[in-house]
Amino acid sequence: MKKILYIVLDGLGGRPEPSLNGKTTLEAAHTPNMDSLAKKAKLGLMDPIAPGIAPESDAAVLSILGYDVDKYYTGRGPLEAYGADIEVRDGDLAWRANFATVDENTLKILDRRAGRNLSTEEAKALAEEVNQKVKLDGAEFIFKATVGHRGVLVIRKKNGKLSANVENIDPGYKKHGPYSIAITNPPTEVQECIPLDDSIEAKESARLTNEFVKKSFEVLKNSEINKKRISEGKKPANIILLRDAGDSLPKIPTLNELYNLSFGSIVEMPVERGIALLTGMKEVPIEDSSNYRLWAEKTLYALEKYDGVYAHLKGPDIPGHDGLVNAKKESIEKIDAEYFTNLLPYLDFSKVVVVVTADHSTPCSLKAHSEDPVPLMIVTDGITPDGLDYFGESSCAKGSLGRIKGTELMPLLVKLARS
Incomplete structure (x- = not known):
């Protein structure tokens, strides 16, 4: 053979x-x-x-x-998490993440990849800040920087499960059944995460995702790492764009x-x-x-x-x-x-x-x-x-x-x- x-x-x-x-x-x-x-x-x-x-x-x-x-x-998030050595249990909400740059007042996306010059060291330090300073109501999370501007977010509810049937925060990708498709000429603003069904699990997923994005934005925009990037003429990595949620690993x-x-x-x-x-x-x-x-x-x-x-x-x-x-x-x-x-x-x-x-x-x-x-x-x-x-x-x-x-x-x- x-x-x-x-x-x-x-x-x-x-x-x-x-x-x-x-x-x-x-x-x-x-x-x-x-x-x-x-x-x-x-x-x-x-x-x-x-x-x-x-x-x-x-x-x-x-x-x-x-x-x-x-x-x-079952979504990109669980695959990214598994590849980054993060455990994903059934009912966890796993997202693919990107550090990006937005206008702090309008949340208009200025660069989807923070200039594509975010070092792995900077990304890991920013992720550590987020993990230390952000707390979610009724849930735990792990946010891990992987390669360059890329990262993974896994949210675990303390009581109950979460559903991946929610829309992306990242406007560049639209949910299409179990997977997302790239959008031509997408909206320029960060999107609100919305549930795509009436289940408690989907509503909780949307709530926790929005809470994470808002709280992490406050941490990132005030980070000394981003202030240093701005002083060097670089774009700050001041928002985390999320897409392609999954709530279990594929069997x-x-x-x-x-x-x-x-x-x-x-x-x-x-x-x-x-x-x-x-x-x-x-x-x-x-x-x-x-x-x-x-x-x-x-x-x-x-x-x-x-x-x-x-x-x-x-x-x-x-x-x-x-x-x-x-x-x-x-x-x-x-x-x-x-x-x-x-x-x-x-x-x-x-x-x-x-x-x-x-x-x-x-x-x-x-x-x-x-x-x-x-x-x-x-x-x-x-x-x-x-x-x-x-x-x-x-x-x-x-x-x-x-x-x-x-x-x-x-x-x-x-x-x-x-x-």
Whole structure:
């Protein structure tokens, strides 16, 4: 049986950019290694969840690993918390959090990520202040800074349970059934958390969430850390935006239970770590997530040890959210030059099935996730290549894989590995 190497480039997909002569950032990027793979590959497009849905990373990753999100998904918050080593009990309310910048008088959002220059040390110190100074009526909470401006909030009611059926504080995302979808041209003000049903649990969740946001805002705007940031010409991290609540961890079978295969994971963000651990993958730590040569070394090490490897590289998503066309193009080129250059010479395609794809598209023109399908290629000995010359959205649209749903990919990879 062959091994499986599952490579996800976060936010890779895009739309034609006028500044790139109508090419996407992937198509315009100089990617000789991925293009050489494409020449040996079957290509296609994939809707991470389903056509017309602009997914968040967590729901998308679960889906492209083969899990039906409508059946298993319980919100991003619990996955983030699990990935940050925070316990989530049934009836806890777990939120994904962002430090952001607002106008102190109007609560108009000035920067959704506090300038994207909040150091992990600053974030952890601010979180410690919030944990020490904020008290909630009838509930306890844990607020933890994770990576940069990102964090997790878990609220636990002292008597009774809470419900995740509440709307987001973060105006950039709207609740859509169990998951949230990115909003194009969202409101600019911080939203009030409102219950989406008449249950006591949902009403309590909304009350406690609003109480936390208001009280933490008072702590953050008076923090010496933020006063120092302002004096340095930086934006204060004076509000905590919350989105994607969940009130339990998903109960899902592991990949080993589904396919009798062991998987290792190389990831850098808490949400992907949470998903990897919940699906039974073994963690392969990456000491420096910006070092793609090290990523390649870790990938090859993990391939020796496990039946499959899931490698999730964050790179292209960040400049996509920031609307930086050239930076996204350069991020893709860096991955090709440093990761794939140090990976491909050591792969034996008679012994491994390689897939390269994305969890979602993040077009620079939107600065948000979109509903566009993502590029997909599969390479292994024994398949008939499509004869296409490069890896990009346009070539993938011509590929023999057609347009598939995310849940269809993992069974296909396992079938190829066993053929």
